[in-house]
Amino acid sequence: MQKFLPLFPLNLVVYPMEALNLHIFEPRYRELINECLDNGNTFGIPTFMDGKLPGFGTEVKITALSKRFDDGRMDIKTEGVRTFRIIDFQNPVHQKMYAGGVLEMLPEAEIRPTVMIGLVERVKVLYRLLEEENTFDINKAQPYSYQIAHKIGLTLEEEYQLLKMPTEAERQGFLIQHLERVISVLQEVEKTKERIRMNGHFKNLDPLNF
Known part of the structure; x- marks a missing residue:
């Protein structure tokens, strides 16, 4: 399915069903948001x-206008709907200040897809190593891959790569590979910290037979 949407390019990745708060201050985007409201x-x-715009993004809906300032600025709450691929980019749209484009709307994400046990266990290990609370919920009405993507150390390029993946199984496999690398590095850091802590302490060493 194709549709035309006004576009608000940002240096970030938004995922379907993700909540995102935005402060709107540029005149072109004030125009865009006011029309949407x-x-x-x-x-x-x-x-x-x-x-540049590599081509993929996410359709979002405005869930609340949190605040409107006297000078026209706004604070809004939004939520991701579904991913898209840009087919035709227009900047600006005819007789508008903002950009827009014809988009190929990609299939909607599964609401509660199966979560790989290996992924859940690796997230637990990562957060234990980071000494942070793990509050992710496999029963939440958002794919688990999208829940954790911003919070496991992916680069922007890796987050974008994840956005382009068509299935939850593919996304989860990608994240497992990423977590294996990250956990390995963190475990080595922990070993190094332990060696540093032991340096200078009295050590009970076993005698060597040679």
Whole structure:
């Protein structure tokens, strides 16, 4: 399915069902958001990376206008709907200040897909090593891969790569590989910290037979 949406490029990745708070201050985006508020329309946030739009992004809906300032600035709450690929980019849209584009809307994410046990266990290990609380919920109405993607050390490029993946199984496999690398590094750091802590302490060493 194709549709036209106004576009709000940002240097980040938004995932379906993700909550995102935005402060709107540029005149072109004030125009865009005001039109969406007036008409109940959605808009697109394509990822802007390395000085260009590589092509994928997420349709978002406005869930609340949190605050409107006297000078026209706004604080809004949004939520990701579904991913898209840009087919035709227009900057600006005719007689508008903002950009827009014809988009190929990609299949909606599964609501409660099966979560690989290996992924859940690796997330637990990572958060134990980081000494942080793990509050992710495999029963939440958002794919587990999207829940954790911003919170396990992915680069922007890796987050974008995840956005392009069509299935939850593919995304989870990608994250397992990433976590294996990250956990290995952190475990080595912990070993190094322990060696540093032991340096200078009295040690009970076994005699060597030679």
